[in-house]
Amino acid sequence: MHFSHKPRKNIRRDSVRRRSKKRLNMCQSCEWEETIKELSGLCDDEDYEFAFETLSGIMEWIENKHHVTEKQLTAIANIKRAVEDR
């Protein structure tokens, strides 16, 4: 029996992407695109494997909303600091 990666998340992401294209509600006042780039780098880094669920969850939220919150930036900074202090 195979229980590997269900495509659930991809289906949801596709429908959000289609909707946001129509609305063009991209945020101009925060650096969400930069943050996605950084997060995808961290998700590929095995030092950050312990925080993968958190990081990929934040990344998905940012991709859907085209926005990043202070709280999320703080969470990312805390995870990076935890790795650097190791």
Ligand SMILES: [Zn+2]
């Ligand atoms: Zn924003």
